[in-house]
Amino acid sequence: MADLLGDLADLRRRARADRHAYPFPLLFFGVASFLALPLYAPAEAPSRGLDVRHPVLLGVYWPVVLVAGGLATVWWYRRRGARVGIETSTRGYLGALAIGLSGPVVGWALDNLPFRFYSGTAAGLIVLAAATVLWRRRAPRVVTLTAAVLGTAVLQHDQPVIAQFIAIGLGLVVLAALERSTRFTTITAAYLVVLCVSAGFTPLEVSPPTTWSMGSVVLLPASVLVIGGLAGLRRE
Amino acid sequence: MSEHPTASLDDVVHQKHRLGILTVAAEAKRVEFGYLRSTLELTAGNLSRHIAVLEQAGLVAVEKGYEARRPRTWVSVTPAGLAALAAEMTALRALVERHVASQP
Numbered sequence: 236m237a238d239l240l241g242d243l244a245d246l247r248r249r250a251r252a253d254r255h256a257y258p259f260p261l262l263f264f265g266v267a268s269f270l271a272l273p274l275y276a277p278a279e280a281p282s283r284g285l286d287v288r289h290p291v292l293l294g295v296y297w298p299v300v301l302v303a304g305g306l307a308t309v310w311w312y313r314r315r316g317a318r319v320g321i322e323t324s325t326r327g328y329l330g331a332l333a334i335g336l337s338g339p340v341v342g343w344a345l346d347n348l349p350f351r352f353y354s355g356t357a358a359g360l361i362v363l364a365a366a367t368v369l370w371r372r373r374a375p376r377v378v379t380l381t382a383a384v385l386g387t388a389v390l391q392h393d394q395p396v397i398a399q400f401i402a403i404g405l406g407l408v409v410l411a412a413l414e415r416s417t418r419f420t421t422i423t424a425a426y427l428v429v430l431c432v433s434a435g436f437t438p439l440e441v442s443p444p445t446t447w448s449m450g451s452v453v454l455l456p457a458s459v460l461v462i463g464g465l466a467g468l469r470r471e
Numbered sequence: 472m473s474e475h476p477t478a479s480l481d482d483v484v485h486q487k488h489r490l491g492i493l494t495v496a497a498e499a500k501r502v503e504f505g506y507l508r509s510t511l512e513l514t515a516g517n518l519s520r521h522i523a524v525l526e527q528a529g530l531v532a533v534e535k536g537y538e539a540r541r542p543r544t545w546v547s548v549t550p551a552g553l554a555a556l557a558a559e560m561t562a563l564r565a566l567v568e569r570h571v572a573s574q575p
Contacts, residue, residue: 239487240563243494249510250498317538320506321499322545415498 254323256315257410257419258467260308264403265460267300268453275450287449297399298336305332305406323413331409334383335402341388356434359390367408397434400456404430422463429455483528484559488513489521493556496531496548504544522546530555 274293278286287293309325316322345354363386369379387405391398404427411423433455484490491511496502508518525531530552534545548556 239490240560240567243490243560246491246494246510247498250495250502253506254499316500317503320503321495322501324500 250321251415253319254316254321255414255416255419255467256312256323257414257416257422258464259311260304260407260410261422261460261464261467263304263307264300265457265462265464267304268400268457268460271296271300271453272446272450275453276446277444277449286444301332301336301399301402304403305329308406308410325413327409327413328406330380331383331405332402334380334387335391335399335405337384338388338391338398338402341384342392345388345392354389354392356390356393359386359388359393362386362389371412394434396452397430397456400430400433403456403460418467419463422459422466426456426459426463429459480562481555481559483524483530484555486521486524488517489525490556490559492518492521492525492546493530493548493552493559496546497553497556499547501534501545501547504546507546525552528555 271293274287274289274296276288278288305328309329312323312325342354362382366379366382366386369382383405387401391401394401404423407423407426411420433452484493488511492507495507495510504515504518504522507513507522508515511518513521522531522533526533528551530549532547532549534547536543536545
């Protein structure tokens with residue numbers, strides 16, 4: 236009987252290993268982040284914070300990357316599933332990216348409430364943590380979704396410079412849970428830690444600002460994504 | 472006195488290969504017939520028979536289609552299949568624990 240349980244555990248491990256396809260989204264978003272660096276060139280007469288030369292271009296770039304990356308990831312997972320013969324569900328991942336994309340809209344709505352809305356990074360993190368617990372405990376979907384949308388929106392509202400990386404992180408957390416890969420979970424955890432460091436210590440106020448000081452907010456998370464993707468490829 | 476764990480074993484699920492099919496299918500959205508055949512080291516006929524038994528019991532769903540002009544059969548586990556697998560694993564673990572506890 237113990238042998239049977241051992242055999243089943245081996246089967247489970249093999250099935251999980253065979254369906255791992257996480258290097259693609261890591262590399263896609265990592266490379267796309269590095270490609271965004273030129274868009275962080277400072278404005279001619281920069282004021283405070285993230286004052287770039289082409290704000291519209293930067294504003295369009297990230298939503299396009301998030302949508303294209305999400306669709307490409309789903310395509311990649313399906314293609315790999317068809318080739319290997321075992322397919323991972325990507326519905327939750329698409330949902331997470333949609334929540335990440337809806338954040339700025341919800342944030343705008345919160346700003347236009349009839350009363351003053353006070354946001355805070357800690358509040359956003361707590362609501363997102365609650366959403367994660369609700370999701371793992373299979374709470375009613377409407378409650379989980381509301382908490383996830385609200386937590387993400389508050390976090391992005393309070394940390395607009397890394398809003399796109401919050402959306403990517405949300406997608407990676409869901410993918411890591413679906414893949415049940417220790418390596419991918421570790422990479423995702425490293426990414427989230429680096430994102431916090433990046434948000435807290437990025438020298439946006441360096442004077443005079445340069446593309447590198449402005450784009451440094453991108454460098455750390457992008458590096459983790461690319462290194463994680465390459466580590467995943469090597470494993471395969 | 473509590474019921475013996477063997478009473479919780481389901482004849483449809485308990486068969487080794489069917490338990491293997493459910494275990495692999497429970498790890499993914501869907502699994503292809505060829506993948507199951509090579510992973511479980513079964514002949515096509517044998518695997519078909521086991522899948523038919525599970526499908527008849529409502530524990531898996533079978534989807535047939537074509538990809539690049541090649542016929543492909545995909546197997547996915549149903550909510551009833553997931554529940555049956557969880558119950559079976561609990562019963563198996565209880566049996567092992569009981570066996571270990573009864574050792575002198």
